[in-house]
Amino acid sequence: MEETEFDDILDDWFIESLKTYKDLHVYQLEHPTQVIEWTSGKTVCVAGFTSSKNEILELRLPLKLFADENKGLCAERDFKVVHGGFTDAPVRCLRHIPGTRCVVTNDGLSSDLQVWDLGGDDSDVIRRTGSVDGSRGVSEGGSRIAARLSSQPQVLHGAESAGVRLTQLTSGQTVYTLETDSADPLSSLHFVSDAVFLAGCSNGKVYIADTRTSAAPQLSPPPPSSGESVLWWTDASAGPSCLDPSSCRIVRLSSCGQTVISDLRNPGGAVSRAQLDVQTRRCNADDVRVSWAPALDDCIAVSGFSGAVQIYSSSVWTTELQEAQPLFEHRGHAVSSQSDDGVPVFVTSHVWHPERPRTLLSAASDGSVHVWDWVDQSAAGC
């Protein structure tokens, strides 16, 4: 067999993957997505972000992934498009409202939100059912969105710290508004309990607020070495299911790769820090994601700086800023990228499976979506 045919069939990454992944699924969407959002234990929503017409799709993950006992007898490896809909604007942020068949999106052009009904068994069309007004007078950058299970469907949203509001979906009424001294652009919003939430700002500040009170929020200032043009992203571990919100931890990641972990009990301090090796490319605020693993201790996933998703174990980090090596790197998107225009592919989004410890989904700028279950090769660790 010729050399080129050899490489064609089996490349290093492919061979390596036999040992480094338990499960691996590779899909190609017609258009890339910047959002992956769980709508149930087996379904996710993805959506396009071109400037004109886009699709919102609810995909059911392959049955083979979940067939634990009789896995061998299940041949189903494909995504099933269970619901689909159309929108005329890009989808930059998409959030599922727990306990409903509703998702809320933002187009990144204004702070208003669009409300959608995903549909049930009687139809496979996702329909627009309404909208939620954002704060007036917001310039660029779209809204961040967060939601948690509640008796009345509610959505927390905002583009800047001043003006984050909690809106009742059915009535459109605002039941809470965050008031801060300065209007800092947000990079994320997270609920840590039914009432307590974090507003992570791109300048590194984190506000901790309680929707039950009108008292001023707690402010965690940006980590010390933050500069002018440095952007920050945040994630909080243990969501609304966490019984004791004060045991939640916050991770902050900067555009230079500096990572700081703090405890909610002492948000100004740092429990540990690390310097991650992120090849600084033109960093698009929209693409970077940092997330805690929901079912693994101390594991963080980082993406958006390149065509890889990196998994770190923060248990070995100390308060001294030191370089950290990833526990695992998913290079699938970069390796199998088919972009011809010379622009390297980069990961646009990733999510952890809520229950399966090492299963993640990741999407990239070439439209690829991967579902992977990685093998922890280290002796100790997650």
Place this chain on the structure above:
Amino acid sequence: RSCILVSIGGKNIMLDCGMHMGYNDDRRFPDFSYITQNGRLTDFLDCVIISHFHLDHCGALPFMSEMVGYDGPIYMTHPTKAICPILLEDFRKITVDKKGETNFFTSQMIKDCMKKVVPLNLHQTVQVDDELEIKAYYAGHVLGAAMVHIKVGSESVVYTGDYNMTPDRHLGAAWIDKCRPDILISESTYATTIRDSKRCRERDFLKKVHESIERGGKVLIPVFALGRAQELCILLETFWERMNLKAPIYFSTGLTEKANHYYKLFITWTNQKIRKTFVQRNMFEFKHIKAFDRSYADNPGPMVVFATPGMLHAGQSLQIFKKWAGNEKNMVIMPGYCVQGTIGHKILNGQRKLEMEGRSTLDVKLQVEYMSFSAHADAKGIMQLIRMAEPRNMLLVHGEAVKMEFLKGKIEQEFSIDCYMPANGETVTVTTNPSVPVDISLNLLKREMALGGPLPDPKKPRTMHGTLIMKENSLKLVSSEQALKELGLNEHQLRFTCRVQLQDPHSDTDTLHRIYTHLKSVLKGYTIQHLPDGTVMVESIVIKVSSSTEDPNTKVLLLSWSYQDEDLGSFLSTLLKKGLPSGLC
């Protein structure tokens, strides 16, 4: 099961004649009562077309042709014609011999059915009769699978059968030209899926094989001679070479003989790579893969064996299976669908105890893996095919309407065409806009062209007058005179006359002159003449003036025009009724 009836331009065509593999009774056959309640189907069908050899597309063919009754032509590609009878016979053996069914076709019926087959070549137009023509296109999917273009007059339909838009290791991708059919009929089973990459499926296969070999187990891969066997062999060979593995890989000789024979026959149906390989050497000449001898099955240690038949229902693969089933280190990998009644089907349904001949039971302890390598088009593939063929309407079959509304909307939006999704037993009527070719006589064409002025404007539509004569199968457009002549009819002239009263104190001659002047100023561009015989003529319209006997100031205008100038005549009479303007001299 696939079985679609199309009525187009007065012709009736049956597309595929498949068996439903899930039923054991008559529900597995298509319901032919939609064609006729009783009796043979020959008079009701102009032809039958089979897209490929999978049983859900051809499994009911012998039943239809020999038990219900059909003697007309059955079209299919050469590979399909060669492979169909083998699968049908295997299927018959399993159903009748193993399951003891009655109401089923016999071996002789399969032979008689295949005698009615007319083989098709790719891209070759075949005249079924002088009005109906068909053409086959490459569909990928399996060896010999075709998409069919059916044309009657100016109306056409394309039926895809099963196809795929991404090439794989031994077949190319489906291809069709911009034939713009009125309807494109496609399966919708996979329309709402997004396929996992081929690489991941292969990775899974290699992972499983490797894991078994590493623990010292034996791997059995039952294959159909013309399925994925060749592809999987190439994959394993490359892997073995790369990983420097030593465990032996075998394939049963029956497999290689058959495969080589068919590939040689149908080399044009495979893809470039296979063709290159084949030209250089025998298809199954591998470094690490050797011919199997049945004594090897008892050799100790790990090994991989490819053996036929694919569903473990008889022969070598079953023999090997019986030997290896009792050891949990071993593995069997089923690369495709298994018909009910076969061992393959049973173990894929989780059965761990099998009843064998002579009342003995077999404990199935080895690992059973079901891997699907079949190539189908998904949502993206359907959109690609529509882009290629540019149909005017889309028809999706075998899906649930409520589960396909999104796809329907997507197709309608992107291509601005209607998308239909009929349920089984439902009829869809699609109105087309057929073009009707008509011959126009040269004289008529010249005459009409002359009327428009010196240069005709190609963008401007024009009304023309002519007579359409339909004689036998031809349509002709000729001038009225010619039509009358051809039909041997006399032409009658129709002339209208009208009297208009006018108050005018001048003499008759002067009044006429004034009328002439008036008309000349109003009707610019028309031919107006003041004739010496005392009349004014506008085109063919004649105007005469005379005085009323009672009052010399009351003039009576006599207007006369032929039927052709009726509009102008009416206009003139209305105009003149208004009287003459005072400023005229």
